[in-house]
Amino acid sequence: MFAILALLIGIALGIWLEPSLPAGLTTYLPIMIVAALDALFGALRAWFDGTFSDRVFAVSFFSNVLIAALIVFIGDQIGVGSQLSTAVVVVLGIRIFTNAAAIRRAIFHA
């Protein structure tokens, strides 16, 4: 319940804060969202496996998002541009699909 409330607050905050956020942040956001999605799917799968833990979820979520942003930043700094983020998207994409398949099996037993 608090989590849903926090989600709504976050959305409201995002819309309210947007004009004051620097434009340079836009390159980081997509990759951070992919990282967050990966953590979310991992958590959902863990929940179906019965091993879900809030702390692991939070730690994996924040570390994923931070590392994703860091990789984009490093990619920008060393001049390979978006190629590093492509690597991140591929790896996280595979993970998301694998976890989604496990979740599907847990729900539909198929």
Added chain:
Amino acid sequence: MKRRVVRGDSERPVAWSMDLLRQIRESALDPDYKAVGKHINPSRWRWPLVAVALVLGLVVAVQGWYTYKASPDTASERDQLISRIRAADKTNDDLRAQQVALEQQITDLQKKQADTTTQAQLDAQGAVSGGTAVTGPGMVIVVDDAQGTNAAQVTDEDLRQLVNGAWEAGAEGIAINGHRLTTRTSIRSAGSAITVDYRSLLRPYRIEAIGDPKTLPARFANTPGGAWWADAKNNYGLAYDVSTSESLTLPADPGLTVTAARKP
């Protein structure tokens, strides 16, 4: 000879790339869930969920807002560009109209100045060069793209062939969609449009040629341009319609001045 290492042996994988993919798939679920999950009392750890939800909402909302805001930007930029093109087109047309009016003034002044012989010479040469408007009987050719999607389209080369054929057949003056052709008129393509004298044409293309209406169409059919178009009509389905007219009026080309050339 070295022992061939089987899959999953950490010592020396068979193929590194396959091992990488396998690792990603097998560690898709954060291993910490298994290691830590059971030992934590859930009620003590509600705040991480709240923090995660807050950040997730923030990130998604900001990104969504950016995307939402960016789309009208591109649309309005496009509208602005279109209106600027329209305005430039209008300025161009206005300037041409002004030029035509000024040319008319020059002609009128010349008529006052010149004697009849000189005036007759000027008229004859103006009609030939395209510097004055002319009227007379002639031939009208209307061409257009073929029907249907991905069908053949009229190109600048097609129009050049047609115009050259008409000159060859004995046309005394030619205009395409109301643009008089002179020795200095170019027929080119810019993007997907055909331009005559650097002004874009809209299809269908109507070519008016002044000349003897009895002989012009038949002679045109015998020129390479006529053959080119018969071929285009039969093989590519381009619309190609030749007719004659008793009275055609071709406008003057207002751009016929020289600035660098002098009489030797």
